[in-house]
Amino acid sequence: MKAEAAVPSGSPGEGFEERQVEADGFRIRYQECGSGEPLICLHGAGGLRTSRAHDLLAQHYRVIAFEAPGFGQSPVNNRSATIQDLASTMASAIANLGIERYNLMGTSFGGRLALWLAIQHQERVKSLVLISPAAIRAESQDAGAPAPAQADLLVAHPERQPPRPPADPAILAKQSALVQRLGGPSRAAVEDAMTTLDVPVLVLFGTSDRVIPPEMGRVYREKLSRCNFILVYDAGHAMDIDRPEAVASVVGDFLERGEGFIVKRESSLIHP
Amino acid sequence: MKAALFSLVPYVGPAGQGMWPVPVADYSTETAERSMQLSLEQFELADQVGFDWVTVAEHHYAPMSLTPNPMVMAGALTQRVKRAKISLLGADIPILNPLRVAEEFAMLDTLTGGRVVAGMLRGTTNEYVTYGVNPSESRERFEEAMDLIVRAWTEPQPFGWQGRYYEYRAISIWPRPVQQPHPPIYISGSSPESGELAARKHLRLGFAFTTVPLASTASRYFRDRANAEGWDPEPDDILYRVAIHVAETDEQAMEDLAAGAGTRRAAFATSNRALDDAAANAGYYGRDAENQRARLRVLDLDTRIEQGQLLAGSPDRVLGQLKWIRDEMRAGIVDLIFAPVGREKALHAIELFGTRVLPRMREL
Numbered sequence: 001m002k003a004e005a006a007v008p009s010g011s012p013g014e015g016f017e018e019r020q021v022e023a024d025g026f027r028i029r030y031q032e033c034g035s036g037e038p039l040i041c042l043h044g045a046g047g048l049r050t051s052r053a054h055d056l057l058a059q060h061y062r063v064i065a066f067e068a069p070g071f072g073q074s075p076v077n078n079r080s081a082t083i084q085d086l087a088s089t090m091a092s093a094i095a096n097l098g099i100e101r102y103n104l105m106g107t108s109f110g111g112r113l114a115l116w117l118a119i120q121h122q123e124r125v126k127s128l129v130l131i132s133p134a135a136i137r138a139e140s141q142d143a144g145a146p147a148p149a150q151a152d153l154l155v156a157h158p159e160r161q162p163p164r165p166p167a168d169p170a171i172l173a174k175q176s177a178l179v180q181r182l183g184g185p186s187r188a189a190v191e192d193a194m195t196t197l198d199v200p201v202l203v204l205f206g207t208s209d210r211v212i213p214p215e216m217g218r219v220y221r222e223k224l225s226r227c228n229f230i231l232v233y234d235a236g237h238a239m240d241i242d243r244p245e246a247v248a249s250v251v252g253d254f255l256e257r258g259e260g261f262i263v264k265r266e267s268s269l270i271h272p
Numbered sequence: 273m274k275a276a277l278f279s280l281v282p283y284v285g286p287a288g289q290g291m292w293p294v295p296v297a298d299y300s301t302e303t304a305e306r307s308m309q310l311s312l313e314q315f316e317l318a319d320q321v322g323f324d325w326v327t328v329a330e331h332h333y334a335p336m337s338l339t340p341n342p343m344v345m346a347g348a349l350t351q352r353v354k355r356a357k358i359s360l361l362g363a364d365i366p367i368l369n370p371l372r373v374a375e376e377f378a379m380l381d382t383l384t385g386g387r388v389v390a391g392m393l394r395g396t397t398n399e400y401v402t403y404g405v406n407p408s409e410s411r412e413r414f415e416e417a418m419d420l421i422v423r424a425w426t427e428p429q430p431f432g433w434q435g436r437y438y439e440y441r442a443i444s445i446w447p448r449p450v451q452q453p454h455p456p457i458y459i460s461g462s463s464p465e466s467g468e469l470a471a472r473k474h475l476r477l478g479f480a481f482t483t484v485p486l487a488s489t490a491s492r493y494f495r496d497r498a499n500a501e502g503w504d505p506e507p508d509d510i511l512y513r514v515a516i517h518v519a520e521t522d523e524q525a526m527e528d529l530a531a532g533a534g535t536r537r538a539a540f541a542t543s544n545r546a547l548d549d550a551a552a553n554a555g556y557y558g559r560d561a562e563n564q565r566a567r568l569r570v571l572d573l574d575t576r577i578e579q580g581q582l583l584a585g586s587p588d589r590v591l592g593q594l595k596w597i598r599d600e601m602r603a604g605i606v607d608l609i610f611a612p613v614g615r616e617k618a619l620h621a622i623e624l625f626g627t628r629v630l631p632r633m634r635e636l
Contacts, residue, residue, distance in 0.1 A: 230432035
């Protein structure tokens with residue numbers, strides 16, 4: 001799917017509507033835009049932030065971007081003990097929306113969450129997109145999830161971004177504590193679990209990612225039986241901010257055509 | 273200090289001069305075959321007398337060079353040049369398929385057991401007409417393609433590429449380069465943008481179609497930028513391409529050159545003014561445009577010697593000129609194109625250089 005239509009005008013995420021759903025005793029906030037097949041989006045450690053990429057995907061999909069309990073302005077989450085717990089809660093939230101089968105996309109910490117959700121509920125997940133996923137820790141990183149990175153480190157070209165109001169330090173601290181606290185299996189156990197996943201997966205890493213080295217993508221490719229690993233050139237950890245059109249295009253193509261998306265279908269005919 | 277022998281593999285017969293692209297008029301297949309054999313002879317002799325490298329390049333649609341595809345010529349050389357490195361300076365990256373380039377370099381490196389030097393150039397403006405590529409996209413295509421080529425050489429698992437100018441879904445090249453992590457990469461260093469790129473990406477720099485004063489300024493800029501990035505270029509990181517003729521005496525050398533002067537041809541892009549103007553207007557030359565266009569002008573013999581575009585004289589004099597290049601720009605490699613003075617004299621010049629200059633260059 002190429003983004004044939006013009007990029008929607010207005011600020012990123014403007015077309016999304018605010019909604020809520022209950023699951024596991026949490027009141028869970030989400031933003032929704034578009035129609036068609038559902039695309040569930042799970043955010044990174046910095047919280048929910050819809051981008052131009054979400055806008056573009058909403059032209060062809062029913063995009064539902066959740067705010068996981070404990071993030072943003074939601075109350076502190078002391079109940080989810082592990083990443084699998086939180087994944088289970090999100091699966092319930094999706095089911096409570098009446099959605100039985102869906103595409104699932106997770107970014108960074110949300111990629112870790114999405115991977116576990118997919119492993120636990122394979123029958124519901126049509127395809128999985130992992131964007132700069134933090135599911136596997138590099139040997140060099142400390143135990144525990146990577147701490148949310150400085151804003152400037154997240155994008156390849158901070159000089160191209162419009163200025164944003166600084167985030168609330170209390171919210172950042174709350175989110176950071178939750179991410180650090182959520183336990184999970186060892187790297188070996190994660191990789192073992194990955195071999196059981198029989199769902200098509202697209203893994204994207206930006207060539208300029210300064211939070212997780214893009215070379216990590218090769219581990220996903222190796223461990224997952226149905227995985228395509230694609231490098232997004234000149235994009236950082238927050239690739240949907242750096243190169244929204246490129247990201248939306250490859251994700252959309254993968255969602256539409258699955259593993260067959262490796263075959264080019266755009267015409268190269270110049271004139272009849 | 274090291275020496276490479278470079279040949280454009282020129283068509284050594286009467287051919288149209290003037291506007292590029294040059295018509296294939298009065299073309300003789302025997303002349304073309306003989307031209308290739310003459311260059312192969314030069315390459316083999318260079319290998320025998322101790323040159324460190326042999327070099328080929330990419331130029332299209334003109335009798336000045338019969339190697340529009342340097343990979344093909346390099347392939348031939350892998351079987352005849354047994355010791356010297358085989359250098360391509362370079363492949364014209366923005367007009368080529370980067371994955372094909374990656375595969376070809378990997379094949380050459382595997383055929384030679386790791387003797388390839390991977391030059392990656394943008395190409396002169398006429399090369400954009402060759403395969404119908406927009407010259408305003410030159411630098412962006414170049415940078416992206418180079419990143420992709422290095423990934424294709426080094427990524428152990430299949431991967432795709434979602435770039436600005438290149439999009440691929442599943443890449444896994446076979447073979448891989450022998451050299452680890454990959455063959456050394458040289459880019460052209462004449463423009464300030466290139467110096468910055470090379471400093472940032474830790475690449476090596478080559479200078480061609482320029483003068484010693486201009487190259488020295490560019491070399492200094494490159495070294496400053498590299499220092500700012502935290503590294504210090506070594507002599508092997510800087511290469512200077514220069515024409516040369518060596519004879520027993522200075523006078524003999526000048527005589528030989530004067531006799532062969534008629535065969536020199538104008539540089540490619542400058543032989544089509546409308547083309548070069550169009551490419552310049554498309555932003556091809558970057559922020560230092562005036563200097564970048566000026567350095568491609570053809571100069572007379574004496575000026576060329578004085579400006580360091582041509583080394584000429586006895587072995588002693590040539591050694592002195594090499595020392596000047598070494599001092600001025602800290603170049604560790606000279607890429608020598610032997611002047612067209614006739615087959616015998618050129619071969620003699622190569623032999624003289626190998627036996628009477630090369631051994632003394634090691635001390636420079």
